[in-house]
Amino acid sequence: MAIGLISALLFLEGVLNLLTYILRRVLYLIPMLLIITFLVYLGLELMPGDAIDFMASPDTIAMMSPEDLDNLRETLGLNDPFIIRYFKWLGQIFQGNFGYSLSTGVAIKDIVFDRLPATVELATIALIFSSLFGSLLGVLSALKRGSLADNALSIAGMIGVSIPQFFFGLVAILFFALQLHWFPHGGRTLPGYETFLDRLPHLILPSLVMSLTMTAGVMRYARTSMLDSMNKDFIKTARSKGVPEWRVNLVHGLRVAMTPVVVLIGFRLPMLIGGAVVIEQIFQWPGIGSEFIGAVRSQNVPLVMMISLLSVSAVLLASVIVDIVTALLDPRVKLD
Amino acid sequence: MENTVVKKKRTKLDRKMDKIKALEESGALKKQKKVNRYLRKFMNNKLAVAGVIVFVIILIACFAAPLFTKYDPGTIDVLNRLQPPTKEHILGTDKLGRDVFTRLLYGGQVSIVVGLGSALGAAFIGVTLGCYAGYKGGLLDNLIMRVSELMMSFPRIILVLLLVTIVGQSLSNLLIIFICTGWASMYRMARAQMLSLREEEYVQALKAFGINDFVIAFKHMLPNALGPISVNITLSTAMFILQETALSYLGLGVPLDISTWGNILNAAQDLRILKESYWMWLPVGLTISLFVLSVNFIGDGLRDSTDPTQQG
Numbered sequence: 001m002a003i004g005l006i007s008a009l010l011f012l013e014g015v016l017n018l019l020t021y022i023l024r025r026v027l028y029l030i031p032m033l034l035i036i037t038f039l040v041y042l043g044l045e046l047m048p049g050d051a052i053d054f055m056a057s058p059d060t061i062a063m064m065s066p067e068d069l070d071n072l073r074e075t076l077g078l079n080d081p082f083i084i085r086y087f088k089w090l091g092q093i094f095q096g097n098f099g100y101s102l103s104t105g106v107a108i109k110d111i112v113f114d115r116l117p118a119t120v121e122l123a124t125i126a127l128i129f130s131s132l133f134g135s136l137l138g139v140l141s142a143l144k145r146g147s148l149a150d151n152a153l154s155i156a157g158m159i160g161v162s163i164p165q166f167f168f169g170l171v172a173i174l175f176f177a178l179q180l181h182w183f184p185h186g187g188r189t190l191p192g193y194e195t196f197l198d199r200l201p202h203l204i205l206p207s208l209v210m211s212l213t214m215t216a217g218v219m220r221y222a223r224t225s226m227l228d229s230m231n232k233d234f235i236k237t238a239r240s241k242g243v244p245e246w247r248v249n250l251v252h253g254l255r256v257a258m259t260p261v262v263v264l265i266g267f268r269l270p271m272l273i274g275g276a277v278v279i280e281q282i283f284q285w286p287g288i289g290s291e292f293i294g295a296v297r298s299q300n301v302p303l304v305m306m307i308s309l310l311s312v313s314a315v316l317l318a319s320v321i322v323d324i325v326t327a328l329l330d331p332r333v334k335l336d
Numbered sequence: 337m338e339n340t341v342v343k344k345k346r347t348k349l350d351r352k353m354d355k356i357k358a359l360e361e362s363g364a365l366k367k368q369k370k371v372n373r374y375l376r377k378f379m380n381n382k383l384a385v386a387g388v389i390v391f392v393i394i395l396i397a398c399f400a401a402p403l404f405t406k407y408d409p410g411t412i413d414v415l416n417r418l419q420p421p422t423k424e425h426i427l428g429t430d431k432l433g434r435d436v437f438t439r440l441l442y443g444g445q446v447s448i449v450v451g452l453g454s455a456l457g458a459a460f461i462g463v464t465l466g467c468y469a470g471y472k473g474g475l476l477d478n479l480i481m482r483v484s485e486l487m488m489s490f491p492r493i494i495l496v497l498l499l500v501t502i503v504g505q506s507l508s509n510l511l512i513i514f515i516c517t518g519w520a521s522m523y524r525m526a527r528a529q530m531l532s533l534r535e536e537e538y539v540q541a542l543k544a545f546g547i548n549d550f551v552i553a554f555k556h557m558l559p560n561a562l563g564p565i566s567v568n569i570t571l572s573t574a575m576f577i578l579q580e581t582a583l584s585y586l587g588l589g590v591p592l593d594i595s596t597w598g599n600i601l602n603a604a605q606d607l608r609i610l611k612e613s614y615w616m617w618l619p620v621g622l623t624i625s626l627f628v629l630s631v632n633f634i635g636d637g638l639r640d641s642t643d644p645t646q647q648g
Contacts, residue, residue: 162629167621
């Protein structure tokens with residue numbers, strides 16, 4: 001009875017610890033986001049141009065007389081002190097009003113919603129493929145360490161991280177699209193073809209290029225992690241107990257080796273967004289990345305700032321989620 | 337009879353031992369011992385040595401470019417535009433009739449300087465801050481750590497392009513942007529080294545003697561962290577070269593009138609050139625890959641020879 005009570009209390013304490021840890025990680029996001037949004041707003045204010053241009057839609061501005069414009073300025077709070085302007089702007093952001101693109105006058109929110117699915121589609125495939133393939137090859141290479149296959153994979157991985165991603169993409173376009181005509185060389189859909197199956201041929205080449213360049217990194221990491229865990233004492237214990245070799249490798253070694261790999265995959269998100277920028281440009285993939293390049297080229301400051309802000313927020317959010325997931329997976333993670 | 341049997345049983349190991357014995361007797365081993373241990377380990381790594389050789393060849397070819405080509409990278413020759421490789425132009429000519437081989441060599445100068453310069457600049461800032469703040473700890477360390485966290489939560493290329501939008505496009509701006517975005521990871525690496533060195537007894541002893549913090553951090557601790565720092569500088573050089581080429585390929589890096597490896601590849605944005613004029617982009621892309629690969633092999637070799645935990 002008493003023992004049951006104590007163990008229940010201990011369990012409760014563990015849950016409580018975990019909850020405070022999660023809360024602390026989430027609360028930690030707030031100052032980071034405040035600083036980043038503040039910097040972004042500072043950038044927007046310091047850039048040449050009138051702030052009203054990207055706070056109100058160009059259509060409304062064009063229709064207005066100078067007095068109305070002054071009124072709008074007052075209501076938008078552009079005559080307020082800087083700090084108040086910043087918080088008003090922040091309030092707008094939280095309501096989903098990201099401002100307007102300088103070049104087309106379209107609301108940035110609409111641009112993002114229009115472009116995001118394409119990027120998510122590409123990035124998800126690349127993430128899944130590179131994680132599975134990379135950790136598989138890395139673990140195999142660690143188990144067969146020093147063998148011909150291991151050396152070949154190591155060198156292949158090195159080559160993989162050394163070839164510029166866009167050059168790899170160009171070669172892929174030349175061979176598979178322009179010479180062999182297996183896949184289209186760019187774009188996402190043809191007019192009139194809307195289903196996923198119609199889009200599939202367009203998707204294969206860019207997602208494959210992106211996955212392969214990312215696989216190399218995961219593979220190298222998984223190999224080191226697996227080697228590390230195979231040197232631990234509990235592996236020797238398992239072997240000396242007479243546990244079959246495949247079980248030692250796959251059950252005991254792999255489980256511990258995978259935790260850092262999961263963390264790495266979580267932290268790949270910045271690379272995923274970064275990689276998508278270049279890949280989308282090469283394959284004329286209509287995602288956030290190619291929109292971003294276009295915005296940088298045309299000095300479309302509000303759009304550049306908002307896409308940067310969104311990607312940083314996504315990365316920060318992902319890192320918090322990764323922290324929480326690892327805390328749930330691995331009881332040895334310190335909760336402080 | 338017995339003697340021959342014994343001779344047949346001699347294994348590979350025996351022959352190796354014999355070789356070592358012969359070397360020892362002739363005195364060759366004594367000489368070898370004078371060579372730095374790290375250097376010897378490095379030289380045993382075949383891939384790293386191959387990396388050094390390729391690195392040096394490309395470096396010499398680029399920086400002694402006038403010896404290898406009689407053309408000027410900027411000279412426009414409209415009559416000879418889009419020529420495939422000939423004896424006159426080993427790698428053909430581009431859209432404006434400029435010799436591609438010449439541009440490859442001169443472009444390498446800029447790309448290598450940008451890569452190496454950014455890595456050294458970022459290392460200088462990151463290591464100086466990391467060395468002192470990592471040793472001292474406290475508020476300064478906390479503050480710099482938060483700033484570096486902030487910088488590292490940006491996807492690298494997004495941050496670089498954001499800064500390009502703000503400060504504009506030029507060679508020196510690009511160098512500054514690379515240094516600004518690259519110091520954070522150097523800081524973390526140097527700081528981590530310092531944190532583990534801080535607990536060493538010799539540091540405690542120096543502290544007890546009342547030696548100046550700066551002297552302890554930079555004169556006594558920093559030399560012990562040089563291995564990981566040099567590895568990091570090497571690998572960062574490779575990364576910055578890749579970044580420069582990607583940005584210039586997009587037309588957002590070094591201004592297009594300066595030849596760099598990325599700027600030459602910029603021409604391949606045109607699908608017709610991509611398909612019909614392979615000489616304008618394929619050799620340059622291969623050179624970049626080869627150079628970055630050699631730098632990465634050197635970095636890996638350095639790590640293996642300086643870091644005992646990475647062996648095997």
